[in-house]
Amino acid sequence: MHRYFLIPAIIIFLIIFLLVIYSQYFYVDWKWTFIPDNFDTKTETYKEKILPDICDDENTAKIIKQNREISNKRSYKDRPDISSSPTIHAVYFLPCDGEDRKFDINGNIHSSIQSINNWFLDKTKSQIISFDTTSNNLIDVTFIRVNKSIKWFTKFNTLENHNKDTSSKIEKIILSNQNLFNNFENKKFIIFFEGWEKRISITNKVCGRSRYNGKVAIFYTNGRNKKLKSCTKDNIKNSNIEVFGESEQTILHEMLHTLGVPFKCGKNINPEESLHVTDSDGDIMNKVSGSLFLDYNNDDYYKHNIPNCPDLYMSKFLIN
Known part of the structure; x- marks a missing residue:
C-alpha cells in the first residue's frame, strides 16, 4: 500500500476512534441532540404531543x-415575611x-439550599446567605x-434572540408579577425551572442563567430529553440529603x-468569559x-482588600 494513501487513512481512523471515545465516555448525551422531542425511546415510536387545555402560546x-x-402545603404567593x-x-x-x-413541598429545594449555606458557612466561617x-x-x-x-420557552437561544430566550422570558414573568411577593424591592430570586434552555451549539449545555447584578437567577432542573434528570450529573431530586x-x-x-x-475590579476577572x-x-x-473555593486567594470578590472595590463580605444579602 502506498504510503501517501496510508497516512491519510490512519489519520481518518484516529479521528473516528477519538470521536467514538468522546461520545461514549465524555459527551454521552450526544444522541439526545438528534432525537426529536416526540420520539419515545422506550417504545421506539413517534408520539403526537397534545398540549393540555391550560396551555396558550398565542x-x-x-x-x-x-x-x-392544589395542596395545603403549597404556597402560590410569597408567605408573610419574618423580616x-x-x-x-x-x-x-x-x-x-x-x-x-x-420540589417545593417534598423538601428537595429546601435541602439543596441548606447544603449551599452549609458550604458557604464552611468557606466563610462566619456568614450564610439570607434566604x-x-x-x-x-x-x-x-x-x-x-x-x-416548554416549546414556547425554548423557541430561541441566547444568540438567536437574547431578549426572548428562556431565561429572559422567565425573568419577565417574575418581574411582571410583583404582586405575588412581599418586600419585592428588597428581594432577589432563585428560580427552579422545570425545563431547559435551547442550546447554542451541540456541545454547549447551559444549566443555569442569571443577569449580572440583576434580580433573577435560574436553575434548569431538566435536561432537554432526559426528562427525569437535571441539567447537571446529579439532581436536586436526590437532594433530600444535604x-x-x-x-x-x-x-x-x-x-x-x-x-x-465577581466584581469587575477583581484581579483575576476575564470580562470576555461573562465575568x-x-x-x-x-x-x-x-x-x-x-x-473548592469561595474566592481563591481572596483577591477578587470576598475579603480581597482591594481599595475602592465592592466586597461580597459586606453584602446585605449575607447574614453574620
Whole structure:
C-alpha cells in the first residue's frame, strides 16, 4: 500500500476512534441532540404531543392553577415575611406542560439550599446567605405554573434572540408579577425551572442563567430529553440529603452573579468569559462553577482588600 494513501487513512481512523471515545465516555448525551422531542425511546415510536387545555402560546403569559396540584402545603404567593431585611426568595416554576415533581413541598429545594449555606458557612466561617424563610425556618418557596409550553420557552437561544430566550422570558414573568411577593424591592430570586434552555451549539449545555447584578437567577432542573434528570450529573431530586453537588454549585454560582460577583475590579476577572474568575477552576465563580473555593486567594470578590472595590463580605444579602 502506498504510503501517501496510508497516512491519510490512519489519520481518518484516529479521528473516528477519538470521536467514538468522546461520545461514549465524555459527551454521552450526544444522541439526545438528534432525537426529536416526540420520539419515545422506550417504545421506539413517534408520539403526537397534545398540549393540555391550560396551555396558550398565542396570548399573554398568565399564571394558572390546576386542581390536581392544589395542596395545603403549597404556597402560590410569597408567605408573610419574618423580616424586612433583603433576602433571596425561591420559586418553583413550571411551563403548562411540565411535570410537577413537587420540589417545593417534598423538601428537595429546601435541602439543596441548606447544603449551599452549609458550604458557604464552611468557606466563610462566619456568614450564610439570607434566604426567605417561613416562621418554622423552612425555605419559603412559591409555586408558579404559567400557560406557556416548554416549546414556547425554548423557541430561541441566547444568540438567536437574547431578549426572548428562556431565561429572559422567565425573568419577565417574575418581574411582571410583583404582586405575588412581599418586600419585592428588597428581594432577589432563585428560580427552579422545570425545563431547559435551547442550546447554542451541540456541545454547549447551559444549566443555569442569571443577569449580572440583576434580580433573577435560574436553575434548569431538566435536561432537554432526559426528562427525569437535571441539567447537571446529579439532581436536586436526590437532594433530600444535604450534599453540595453539581446542581448546588450551579445554583450558588448564578445567585452570586445577581449580587454582582465577581466584581469587575477583581484581579483575576476575564470580562470576555461573562465575568468569571480565571485563577482557579476550583473557584465557585470560575466558568465551570468549582466547589473548592469561595474566592481563591481572596483577591477578587470576598475579603480581597482591594481599595475602592465592592466586597461580597459586606453584602446585605449575607447574614453574620
